[in-house]
Amino acid sequence: MKNTPWLVIGAGAIGLFWACKLEELGYKVHLVYRSENPGKKITLESLTNENGDQQITVSKHKIKSVAASELTDTYDKVLLCTKSFDLKNAFLQVAQHITDDANIACLCNGIGAQEELQNALSENQTLWAGTTSEGVLKIEPNHIKHTGLGDTYFGEWQPSIPAKAFPIDGLTVTNIHQRMIEKLAVNAVINPITAIFSIHNGDILNDEFKPLVNATLSELASVFSHPKFSYADQSQHLTPENLKNRVNTIAQLTRLNRSSMHEDIRLQRQTENSFISGFLLNNSPIDLPIQQLLYNGVAFPEQREETQKKLLSIT
Known part of the structure; x- marks a missing residue:
């Protein structure tokens, strides 16, 4: 499954950050933007290293960026990084390109939009609700600053038996609602x-x-x-x-x-x-x-x- 690309929806700070992170983990990444095209390369500027100490590093990440209307491939791994009020509609715009058994993850603030998205999925698609405390600022359409280290977790919005594992190791939790x-x-x-x-x-x-x-x-x-x-x-x-x-x-x-x-x-x-x-x-x-x-x-x-x-x- 790692050979198939992730579809990241949303080119805000968190969307760009996770597009870069997934690329670092060895995944192919296709990024869907709405208003600002980040182009083919994203600059990630980190102000802290993995220990939390101040250390400025700059990395470039080659990411394929497209508008939703330009999609032609089919995806079995999706990460939605949109505002809560955009979550369901953002998914519906790309739904025809998502497999019936896809893992669909979302990172958005608040509670309420996740249930709206769950109701829009097909029976065999799995919704992974996520939370993150990473600090990220968007400087330009293709330039972000990672300003603070944080944790990110995903869990099944509707727990299954037996429990499933998130496609990325180390991020799965069973108490995502908590x-x-x-x-x-x-x-x-x-x-x-x-x-x-x-x-x-x-x-x-x-x-x-x-x-x-x-x-x-x-x-x-x-x-x-x-x-x-x-x-x-x-x-x-x-x-x-x-x-x-x-x-x-x-x-x-x-x-x-x-x-x-x-x-x-x-x-x-x-x-x-x-x-x-x-x-x-x-x-x-x-x-x-x-x-x-x-x-x-x-x-x-x-x-x-x-x-x-x-x-x-x-x-």
């Missing part, structure tokens, strides 16, 4: 706060944001420990202290990075707000006033300045 809730919790803090205040990820650790961050973590822990939360079985361990450690670690590891939501607002693009704060607001059995403020601050630009004041007044 890991997605853990990632959602981090995203529900870092993404909206950095977007609303236009700051880098590491800046949320500054003193001025500590009361807001701590209050947000406490509120999230109240949801995750509630027995009527829709993912209660996967979230009971997310105490305020556990959440604080996770958020602080990711903020520190990606301190030089700007969150995807920050970039979406800066570039006046649609955000994944509905799949992060929106998911929590729609699925929480209790009121979430801070998440509601964070949701509104992202969704309504005209309210952003007033929302900033309300968030910073939280003690």
